[in-house]
Amino acid sequence: MVVSILHRITGDGMATVGTVVLVWWLAAIAAGRESYHTFYHVFGEVAGGALGYLFGIGMTLCFFQHMATGIRHFFLDAGAGYELKVNRAGSIATMVFAVVATVLVWAYILGVK
Amino acid sequence: MGNGTELGRVRGLGSAKEGAHHWWAQRVTAGSNLFLTLWFFVALVRLPAYDFDTVHTWLGSPWAAIPLVLLVLSVFYHFRLGLQVLIEDYQHGASRVALMLLLNFFTFGSGAIALFAILKVAFTATTGVPHV
Numbered sequence: 001m002v003v004s005i006l007h008r009i010t011g012d013g014m015a016t017v018g019t020v021v022l023v024w025w026l027a028a029i030a031a032g033r034e035s036y037h038t039f040y041h042v043f044g045e046v047a048g049g050a051l052g053y054l055f056g057i058g059m060t061l062c063f064f065q066h067m068a069t070g071i072r073h074f075f076l077d078a079g080a081g082y083e084l085k086v087n088r089a090g091s092i093a094t095m096v097f098a099v100v101a102t103v104l105v106w107a108y109i110l111g112v113k
Numbered sequence: 114m115g116n117g118t119e120l121g122r123v124r125g126l127g128s129a130k131e132g133a134h135h136w137w138a139q140r141v142t143a144g145s146n147l148f149l150t151l152w153f154f155v156a157l158v159r160l161p162a163y164d165f166d167t168v169h170t171w172l173g174s175p176w177a178a179i180p181l182v183l184l185v186l187s188v189f190y191h192f193r194l195g196l197q198v199l200i201e202d203y204q205h206g207a208s209r210v211a212l213m214l215l216l217n218f219f220t221f222g223s224g225a226i227a228l229f230a231i232l233k234v235a236f237t238a239t240t241g242v243p244h245v
C-alpha cells in the first residue's frame with residue numbers, strides 16, 4: 001500500500017523535478033562555460049551548495065526507492081509474492097534498501113572523494 | 114460488463130485497446146531504464162570533479178554521449194507513460210485533455226533540448242579523449 005504510493009511519488013518527482021534539472025545541466029554544458037557556471041553556482045555554491053545537496057540526496061533516494069519498487073513490480077506482475085507476509089516483507093525491504101543505498105552512496109561521495 | 118456498444122465506443126466510452134501496449138511499453142522501458150540509470154549514476158559519482166572542463170570532456174566522449182542519448186529516450190518515454198496514468202487517475206474532462214497536451218509539450222520539448230545538448234557537445238568535441 002504505502003510503497004505503491006511511494007513508487008508513484010518518486011516516479012513523478014524524478015519525471016518533473018529531475019527532468020528539469022537534468023535538462024538544465026545538459027543545456028548548460030552545451031551552451032558553454034558561462035552558462036555552466038550559473039548552474040554550478042545555483043547548485044554548488046549558493047548557501048554552501050544547499051540546493052545541490054537537497055536535490056542530489058533527494059534524487060538519490062527517489063531513484064533507489066523507485067528502482068526497488070519497480071523491480072518488486074516485476075515479481076508481482078509475474079504473479080509471485082502476494083502472500084501477506086511475503087508481500088509485507090518485500091515492501092519493507094524496498095524502503096530499507098533505498099535508505100541504505102542512499103546513505104552508502106553519499107558516504108562514498110562525501111567521504112572518499 | 115460487456116464491451117459497450119459500437120456507438121458507445123465511437124463516443125469514446127469503450128476501450129481504445131491501447132491499454133496492453135501502454136502496460137508493456139512501461140515495463141520494457143523500466144527494464145532499459147534500470148541499466149541506463151545505474152550506468153549514469155555510477156558515471157556521475159565516479160567523475161573526478163564537476164567543473165565545466167571535466168563534464169564537457171566527459172560528455173564529448175561517445176562512451177558517455179551514446180548511452181546518455183539512449184537514457185533520455187528510454188526514461189522520457191517511460192515517464193511520459195507514467196505521468197499519463199497519473200493524469201488519467203486524477204483528472205477528468207477538459208482539464209485532462211489540457212494536461213495531456215501539456216505533458217506532451219513537456220516531454221518532447223525537454224527531450225529535444227536534452228538530445229540537442231548532448232549531440233552538440235559530442236559533435237563538437239575536439240579531441241578523441243578516451244572517457245574518464
Ligand code: HEM
Binds near residue numbers: 022154
Ligand atoms: C544532473 C545534474 C547534476 C549536476 C549538474 C551536478 C552538478 C554538481 C555540481 C556542480 C557539484 C558541485 C561540485 C563540487 O562542489 O565539487 C556537484 C556535486 C555533486 N554532485 Fe552533482 N550534479 C548533478 C547531478 C548529480 C546527481 C544526480 C548526483 C548524484 C547522484 C550528483 C552528485 C553530486 C555529488 C555527489 C556531488 C559532490 C558533492 C561534494 O563533493 O561536495 N550530482 N554536482
Ligand code: HEM
Binds near residue numbers: 067144146194
Ligand atoms: C530504475 C529503473 C526504473 C524501473 C525499474 C522503473 C519501473 C517502473 C514500473 C514497473 C512502473 C509501472 C508501475 C505500474 O504500472 O503501476 C513505473 C512507473 C513509473 N515510473 Fe519508473 N522505473 C524506473 C525508472 C524511472 C525513472 C528514472 C523515472 C523518471 C524520471 C520513472 C518514472 C516513472 C513514473 C512517473 C511512473 C508512473 C508512476 C505512477 O503514477 O503510477 N521511472 N516505473
